[in-house]
Amino acid sequence: MALRRIDVNAEWHPSGGPKGLFLFGDAVERMEALLGEYEGRIKLIYMDPPFMTGDRFFMRVRVGEEQWRRGKGSFVQQSFSDRLDRNGYLALMRRVLELSRRLLSDEGMIFVHLDYRAHPHVRLLMDEIFGEDNLLNEIVWVYQSGGRSLYHFSRKHDVILFYRKTERYDFNIDAVKAPRTQPRTSHMRRHVDPDGRVYRSIRSGGRVYTYYDDDPVAPTDVWQDLPHLQQRDPERTGYDAQKPLALLDRIVRCASREGDWVLDPFAGSGTTLEAARRNGRRFIGIDACPLTLNIARRRLAGADYGILLDGAAATEGAPVCKAGVRSGVGFYHLMLENFEIDIPNLPEGAQSMDCVDNWSAGYLRPEGYRVMAEFARNKREGALRRELAIPAYAGELALCVADVTGRSFYFALEP
Ligand SMILES: C[S@@+](CC[C@H](N)C(=O)[O-])C[C@H]1O[C@@H](n2cnc3c(N)ncnc32)[C@H](O)[C@@H]1O
Structure with a gap:
């Protein structure tokens, strides 16, 4: 492909x-x-x-x-x-x-x-x-x-x-x-009500004020x-x-x-x-x-959001990228086969695909690139997931690969 x-x-x-x-x-x-x-x-x-x-x-x-x-x-x-x-x-x-x-x-x-x-x-x-x-x-x-x-x-x-x-x-x-983190330790009298809740009271100006210890309080x-x-x-x-x-x-x-x-x-x-x-x-x-x-x-x-890029700063570089696509029932399966880009000072032993931080697959639409499936490395799944399935719609397939320096590279897939 x-x-x-x-x-x-x-x-x-x-x-x-x-x-x-x-x-x-x-x-x-x-x-x-x-x-x-x-x-x-x-x-x-x-x-x-x-x-x-x-x-x-x-x-x-x-x-x-x-x-x-x-x-x-x-x-x-x-x-x-x-x-x-x-x-x-x-x-x-x-x-x-x-x-x-x-x-x-x-x-x-x-x-x-x-x-x-x-x-x-x-x-x-x-x-x-x-x-x-x-x-x-x-x-x-x-x-x-x-x-x-x-x-x-x-x-x-x-x-x-x-x-x-x-x-x-x-x-x-x-x-x-929020609930009070420390009970009041002031001059107020301590009481316990019939339900076992602790409250304090104070008389002032002929009125009695009561405050429950577990009443939420506003931050100062x-x-x-x-x-x-x-x-x-x-x-x-x-x-x-x-x-x-x-x-x-x-x-x-x-x-x-x-x-x-x-x-x-x-x-x-x-x-x-x-x-x-x-x-x-x-x-x-x-x-x-x-x-x-x-x-x-x-x-x-989980949000319905867009990322608006601004010219080349986050996209400059000349990566080598290889990907394949397989048709399934109602889905396309996109495989990220290889991604290489020059990055100075990578940790010792890092392989070329280690420089991929996250990637996604989707379609090119008039409003931009619409992501249908994505993968970002995380603590549970640190290994790069190589395949993403997206619903089979009409339109031009595309993918985005982002490297560990924050650059995002976009590709259209040509049959
Ligand atoms: C103190 S950090 C913000 C940290 C943030 N509150 C958080 O929880 O991660 C300040 C941010 O401002 C950004 N920044 C500095 N100057 C900027 C500018 N002129 N336009 C846009 N972003 C800028 C920096 O890239 C940096 O990410």
Whole structure:
């Protein structure tokens, strides 16, 4: 079977799940392009932009069956570089925040995740763009992971600036109430009711107030109950700066409702998008690092989503690919027979097919490449599945092979 390399700008993953988009490219350019369809329609924006750290960030990628089975990658790839100077950084953030305000609906809210370096500068920008009166919280997320400094107090918190767009914002505290983790140990009297439930009471101003220990409570603006991901956390994708799903779950649930649009313009490993998908929200993620495409294909499985590519950056290279097709009853069986591409510094012993991270088969349609079956290596199935079955429809068969550096190669199958 002859394969013809093709350019694809959109890859669609149809399913019955929540709708979404993953846009590969620059945040400002992509947000400007979103205005046409989404201005005033986004309910929640969360962003975890670079923090002006001056550092480079990496992803530890798993290559081949063995590394997937052990759950540990040894092929380290740069994911992004956080090296803009202050002026460049603030120019980027100003534009992203101005566009965010335009994209938000009047009921919408925005959460901007920062650390001690960027936070004071961005706070002033946000006061200017959103209005000081629209600041709802400066959330302090406290964690314990990492080492301890001997030269100053260890930095163990991030700041999340939380603004509304207008007074009509639709905040839902009930959605994030949780059981109290520690019983009240205050001056209140302790009682046990006939059902055995513990409650406390206090008299104040002639009234008696009672509080049950097992009543759910609303979080305050200090979040200490959501640990950072540990080194061996099963949630880890290998992407530096990945945030815990529980953190995004709280934000998504309190600031949006089922069916609402959620946007993350610095999506990284796609934590916000996964939280949105799990909670039945529609989502849009943007990122400029090609490695994020492979993570998105795993984390967004089950959603009805599209990946929009942007020119050649995630598709350049000259692979050798061989595939075959067999007709079954109502199905085509596509076999990935070989895939080779030059990748420097692959782990010792890696075979050519080990550089395949994920692949899919489907059809070329006017709107782009429509995926009908896909396989991404995972901990249970680290070996590359070589055959995919897709329903036999009319149309041009195609496949996509993505390598461990995040490049996606598309081919049309010619009879
Ligand atoms: C701190 S990480 C986000 C991590 C994410 N919250 C997660 O849980 O994985 C910041 C992301 O911003 C992306 N990025 C930086 N500058 C960008 C730009 N101008 N346009 C689009 N993405 C950008 C980087 O590639 C990186 O993935």
